[in-house]
Amino acid sequence: MRAMILKEFRELRRDRRTMAMIIVFPLLLLIIFGYAATFDVEDVPTAALGPQAQLVADQAVGLFDVITIDTDGTADTARTLLRDGDVQVAIATDTQPPTAFVDGSNLFAAQAAVGALGRLGDQITVDVLFNPDLITSWVLVPPLIGYIMMFIGTVVAAIGLVKERENGTLEQLAVMPLSPSSVIMGKITPYFIVAAIDMVVVTLLGMLLFGVPFVGSVAVFAVGVAIFLFVLLGVGVLISTVSQNTGQAIQLAIFFLVPQILLAGMIFPLSSIPWAIRWISYLFPLTYYTTISKGIMLRGAGLDSLWPQYVVLAAMAAFVFTAAVLRFRRDLVPRRHRKPDAAADGAPA
Amino acid sequence: MTFGVEDLTVRFGKVEALRDVTVAVPAGEVTAVVGGDGAGKTTLMRALAGLVEPETGTIRRPDVEHLGYLPTGGGSWKELTVDENVAFVGGAYGLSGDELAERADRILARAGLADARGRLAGHLSGGMRTKLGFSLAMLHTPDLLILDEPTTGVDPVSRVELWRMISETVAAGAAVVMSTTYMDEAERAASVVLLGGGRVLLSDPPGDLVAATPGTITVTGTPDDRALAWRVGPQFHEWNPSATPPGATVVQPDLEDACIVAELALRSGTGGDAR
Numbered sequence: 141m142r143a144m145i146l147k148e149f150r151e152l153r154r155d156r157r158t159m160a161m162i163i164v165f166p167l168l169l170l171i172i173f174g175y176a177a178t179f180d181v182e183d184v185p186t187a188a189l190g191p192q193a194q195l196v197a198d199q200a201v202g203l204f205d206v207i208t209i210d211t212d213g214t215a216d217t218a219r220t221l222l223r224d225g226d227v228q229v230a231i232a233t234d235t236q237p238p239t240a241f242v243d244g245s246n247l248f249a250a251q252a253a254v255g256a257l258g259r260l261g262d263q264i265t266v267d268v269l270f271n272p273d274l275i276t277s278w279v280l281v282p283p284l285i286g287y288i289m290m291f292i293g294t295v296v297a298a299i300g301l302v303k304e305r306e307n308g309t310l311e312q313l314a315v316m317p318l319s320p321s322s323v324i325m326g327k328i329t330p331y332f333i334v335a336a337i338d339m340v341v342v343t344l345l346g347m348l349l350f351g352v353p354f355v356g357s358v359a360v361f362a363v364g365v366a367i368f369l370f371v372l373l374g375v376g377v378l379i380s381t382v383s384q385n386t387g388q389a390i391q392l393a394i395f396f397l398v399p400q401i402l403l404a405g406m407i408f409p410l411s412s413i414p415w416a417i418r419w420i421s422y423l424f425p426l427t428y429y430t431t432i433s434k435g436i437m438l439r440g441a442g443l444d445s446l447w448p449q450y451v452v453l454a455a456m457a458a459f460v461f462t463a464a465v466l467r468f469r470r471d472l473v474p475r476r477h478r479k480p481d482a483a484a485d486g487a488p489a
Numbered sequence: 490m491t492f493g494v495e496d497l498t499v500r501f502g503k504v505e506a507l508r509d510v511t512v513a514v515p516a517g518e519v520t521a522v523v524g525g526d527g528a529g530k531t532t533l534m535r536a537l538a539g540l541v542e543p544e545t546g547t548i549r550r551p552d553v554e555h556l557g558y559l560p561t562g563g564g565s566w567k568e569l570t571v572d573e574n575v576a577f578v579g580g581a582y583g584l585s586g587d588e589l590a591e592r593a594d595r596i597l598a599r600a601g602l603a604d605a606r607g608r609l610a611g612h613l614s615g616g617m618r619t620k621l622g623f624s625l626a627m628l629h630t631p632d633l634l635i636l637d638e639p640t641t642g643v644d645p646v647s648r649v650e651l652w653r654m655i656s657e658t659v660a661a662g663a664a665v666v667m668s669t670t671y672m673d674e675a676e677r678a679a680s681v682v683l684l685g686g687g688r689v690l691l692s693d694p695p696g697d698l699v700a701a702t703p704g705t706i707t708v709t710g711t712p713d714d715r716a717l718a719w720r721v722g723p724q725f726h727e728w729n730p731s732a733t734p735p736g737a738t739v740v741q742p743d744l745e746d747a748c749i750v751a752e753l754a755l756r757s758g759t760g761g762d763a764r
Contacts, residue, residue: 308563312625315538315558316581 157391165395175417176402181252183411187221189213190233203256204229215239222269224445225435229253231264240264244271245438247279248409270355270438277350282433283406285342286426290372291397293335297328297376298389305471306385314472321465323472328373335369356436360443364432367453371425374460381467400426428453491515492537492633492664497546499532499687506532507687510546513680514633514666519659521678522668523748528684530668531561534637537666550633554582557631557663561638564622567611571602571621574610575628582629596624599654616647623654634658636667640674652677672745683748690751695744702747703754704730707737719749728753 152158187208188196197206208227210217218230218241228243228250240257244250251274257266271278301324304310313323346352354361375396383389402408403417404426410418421427428449435441435449443450492514499507507529514520514537522530535541537550538558550556565574575597579589597603600620605613610621619639626634636655640648652674659665667678675681676695683691683698691698707727712718713734718727726740728750733739742750 307567308560309566311535311538311540311560312558312564314540315553315556316578317553317583318581 157388161391161394169398172399172417172420173402176408176413178408178412179248181249181409181412184229184249184253185227185411187213187218187227187230188233189215189217189230190235190238192233192238196231196233196238200231203252215241219269223439223441225431225439225441226445229257235265237262238264240266242266242268243439244268244274245279245434246409247271247274247276248412250274275351278352278438279434280406281346281350281352282437283404283426283430285339285346286368286429286433287400287404287406288342289335289339289369290400290426292338293331293369293372294376294379294396295390295393296335297331297373298379298383298393299386300327300331301377301380301468302383302386302389305380310471320469320472324377324461324465324468328377331373331376332369335373336366339365339369352437354437355440357442360446361432361436364429364436364446364450364453367450367457368425368429368432370457371453371460374457374464375425377464378460378467381464381471400424403427405430425453425456428456490632490664492549492551492666493520494533494536494543494549495547497533497536497548498544499529499536499541500544505687507536507543510684510687510689512666512682512689512692514664515679516632516664517659517662518664518679519655519677520664520666520680520682521675522666522682522684523670523672523675524668524684524690525752527686529687530684531637532687533684534558534560534635534666534668537633538635551631554629555632557626557629557634559619559622559626559634559636559639561641564625565610565618568609570607570609571597571613572606574621574625578625578628584629592628592630596627599657600624601650614644614647616643616651619643620647620651620654623651627654627658630661630663632663634663634665636665638668638670640669640671648674672743672748676744681744683751685752685755690755691748699742699744699747702742702750704728704750705733705739706742706746706750707733708740709737717753730754730757 181203183205184203186200186204186206187210188194188200188206189210190213191211193209193211193213197209200206208221213232214234215232218232221227221230222241222243228246230241232239232241240253242250242253242257250268250271254266254268254274257264268274304313347354376393379389379392379396383392399420403413403421404424405421406426410421410427413421431449432446435446493512495511497507497510498505510529510533512520512522512533522533524530532541536543536548538556539548539550566577569577572593575593576589579585579593584592597606600623602617602621602624605617610618613621623636623639626636640651643651655665655667669675679694680692681695681698682689693701707729708721709718709725709727712725712727714727718725726746
């Protein structure tokens with residue numbers, strides 16, 4: 141048994157990724173999750189609208205952080221601001237008593253706001269939009285669909301390419317008249333189609349089982365999903381280019397996937413995460429997908445307010461695919477640097 | 490047309506895998522590359538295929554459309570059927586329709602795979618998989634066919650069938666270069682290249698190599714110098730670089746003897762291992 145233990149330790153010592161997973165990953169997760177995992181909402185971005193807007197802004201204390209004051213604003217303005225995700229509470233003073241519109245798609249902020257506003261009694265009417273009963277599943281299911289797809293898309297794409305390496309067929313592909321980008325695109329297109337169908341099924345099932353509404357434009361959502369899937373598959377390909385076998389690919393995928401559970405704003409609101417950790421959230425595609433899915437499905441938001449998320453996701457897709465193709469090229473290409481029959485004296489052509 | 494490499498040096502970090510290697514691979518001939526483990530055979534095959542970037546040297550090969558490559562133990566996709574493998578590789582080379590069907594029929598029949606077209610490649614025997622890999626590498630009738638140890642682990646009957654396919658390919662005018670650890674196979678080649686420590690130790694037609702073996706080889710039950718002897722059946726063959734011991738039985742060397750002598754000569758001065 142001693143020999144077995146020694147052998148395992150020796151193998152483990154040389155398997156740096158597993159060592160990192162055992163030692164570094166738990167520490168990182170504890171630190172990140174410890175700071176990120178908070179339900180406490182300290183600031184709720186608020187708009188004060190209507191003739192008494194300035195008065196509301198002056199009297200708003202504690203939770204409500206008034207970032208917009210519009211004396212010409214009305215209840216319609218409030219709904220628009222909430223739909224576009226500009227604020228999470230909008231107090232319209234063109235009615236008597238004033239009405240506080242609350243964005244129900246941001247569950248914890250909404251719960252905190254409703255609690256605070258409830259203490260004002262008859263002085264104000266509270267109208268929770270988009271998720272009037274503050275149902276948890278309505279808020280959780282849209283980003284959860286993305287997370288499930290991310291798990292499947294990233295892992296499947298990574299394994300698909302690593303399998304070529306493991307089976308020795310990557311070299312076979314390398315000597316065939318196929319460019320690295322056409323190998324990658326040919327490899328991921330089937331995954332993309334299957335993942336897209338999967339996405340539709342999961343979304344419909346989420347709506348059917350949990351009664352999650354779909355208020356916004358299906359077309360706009362589909363475009364967002366397509367870009368999101370491209371990012372996921374690109375990350376999968378990128379992982380495969382730095383993995384020698386399936387085990388390594390899955391390990392790396394876990395490094396990528398696990399932190400997003402808590403950091404992408406799916407469970408804990410981004411605004412509650414300290415900036416020291418929050419910047420990491422903005423590196424993850426799920427963060428942008430979460431905003432898009434909740435915005436479109438629950439609030440009916442459109443491209444006019446969600447375009448920054450689309451732009452970032454598209455940039456991520458371009459980045460990961462460029463990186464994946466460049467890395468993949470190293471596996472396939474020494475021959476492509478030089479022409480057949482070319483003399484290669486000295487430095488490679 | 491002669492393909493091949495000239496003064497090729499390949500380095501992986503600090504390790505020099507090939508040094509000043511020159512190998513000619515003429516059309517219509519089989520060139521066999523032999524050598525022990527770590528001699529550089531696979532590196533040479535991969536360099537010829539364009540999978541390894543040389544440090545210096547010249548590589549002459551056709552463009553990818555006219556190059557066929559069968560890597561060690563690979564060459565087909567396990568989760569595709571024989572027919573699906575053919576369709577994929579054919580499609581990659583722009584073959585389709587009747588042309589692809591005609592070639593597939595001919596090549597798979599020749600490989601003895603006509604009855605296995607619906608079977609998954611992963612479910613084929615080792616020999617059948619190798620023949621499938623060979624068929625795929627040949628599908629687009631390449632000018633240069635590179636085979637990396639195609640017969641390793643293949644049963645004798647399949648080896649014979651594979652050699653028949655190689656012979657037919659050569660007869661059709663292709664240049665074939667194959668690495669092998671089997672000397673009986675190397676003897677069938679038009680020329681043999683012996684690699685040792687990343688360098689070319691011998692390179693000539695098999696008959697010339699044997700004829701040029703230096704010194705004499707004697708057969709004995711108790712060799713005088715174990716470092717210069719290797720077991721052949723129940724006895725030893727022993728290389729005598731200079732004088733033949735009095736009364737010793739001299740034997741005519743074969744290709745295996747010639748290659749062993751070349752390696753022993755390389756090691757002389759540092760001693761050698763008994764074989």
